[in-house]
Amino acid sequence: MPSATPAKKPYAPRLPAAERREQLLDAAQRIALERGFHAVSVDGVAKACGVTRPVVYGVFEDRTAMLAALFARGEERALAGLARVFPAIPGPGDDVDPDDLLLQGITAYLQTVSADPDTWRIILVPPEGAPPELEQRVNAQRRVMLRTLRGLLDWGLPRRGGPPVDPDLFARAVFTLAEGAARLLLVDPERWRVEQFTDFTRTALAALGPGVRPPG
Amino acid sequence: MPSATPAKKPYAPRLPAAERREQLLDAAQRIALERGFHAVSVDGVAKACGVTRPVVYGVFEDRTAMLAALFARGEERALAGLARVFPAIPGPGDDVDPDDLLLQGITAYLQTVSADPDTWRIILVPPEGAPPELEQRVNAQRRVMLRTLRGLLDWGLPRRGGPPVDPDLFARAVFTLAEGAARLLLVDPERWRVEQFTDFTRTALAALGPGVRPPG
DNA sequence: CTGTGTTGCTACATGTATGTAGCAATGAGG
DNA sequence: CCTCATTGCTACATACATGTAGCAACACAG
Known part of the structure; x- marks a missing residue:
């Protein structure tokens, strides 16, 4: 029969x-998504890993550095995925x-x-308390993406x-709609499918102006 | 950062x-917009009005109630303004x-x-720490607006x-673009004018499908 | 001038999270 | 089996915001 008095942590x-x-960052991300960034305390992350605070401070300078590391990792992963989204501008030949091109990019x-x-x-539906x-990091990357999109357009x-649309506004509109569609996919993945948005885009593009070049 | 309220000790x-x-709510809103909601502390709001904490607690139950009052006031103002945005669905005659109709609504x-x-x-570009x-209140109103827009469409x-567009997605797209345009107007009012967006919308609508009905 | 209630202030008690110092357990190598 | 660097734990000190209790100043009625 174990004596209940000391209650020491194994x-x-x-x-x-x-x-x-990695384990701490995984826990921090999970907590942020489930209960918001305010719940991402050093203590909370430590507990989620079955560990105590000093262990966290052994890995990260402080709470801010921990979050910065989480964002850096997320940014890295996102950019790796995005590499395939923006094609090179086709040459004259x-x-x-x-x-x-646009449809495939979206x-x-x-x-x-x-x-x-x-x-x-984390990027498109940031939890409470971010x-x-x-936001600064995300917006910086948004500007880069917007410039790239603008170049393609x-x-x-x-x-x-x-139609003679303002190319800047058109680029922003495409970007806004793409992010909006992505948000729907993230928030309610049961309801939405990628094809719904590609179908919508195809229909809209076909209807806009002189339409798709005739095949052949 | 002007403190704007000289009387401190006396x-x-x-x-x-x-x-x-009203003064406290004004201060709370100003602080939220300038330095984020985390800076909207009972103490901070009190100081901004040249007053001490117990004065705030004399008006609001607690910090949460103060913020709830701020949101309620904002919602009231927003809805009052929105009354003119959505027209009634035109009758058969x-x-x-x-x-x-759409262009005027936007x-x-x-x-x-x-x-x-x-x-x-506060609604469209919520400051840090909201x-x-x-978000719940805003999203509830968003759903109402989206339903109304859907009815009109x-x-x-x-x-x-x-074109045979999915009406649900089209309503969401219009809504998303309108909020995106509003965000641009709010974030960078020097650069953007309402007419830029109405021009863009007019061009896009004219280009979509069979176009505007011939006059007469 | 002088009561008298209202408004505001000082001071305290509490709760929660941060960050640190020093000790204890672990387990691989001798 | 013992050594000892590594890893983790307990306990403390600090900071900051919340919420409250009780006191002080003001303004107006009489």
């Missing part, structure tokens, strides 16, 4: 620093339909988001003809 | 409860162009937002002809 399994670090984006939902939830650094819009 | 001007309440929405930017910044209750889409 030793948690010992891990090398690198593994512990290439025979590419601008509408197909599809690739939505599939990328669906393939790593937790990473993208520190300002997160500057190539594609004159080639497909169609 | 007695602050005495105010009746109702006036004090009325001769209304669906595209005009214009009215963007003008409403521009007319009371601070209220709408409590979950805010169910009336208008068959009347204007055009």
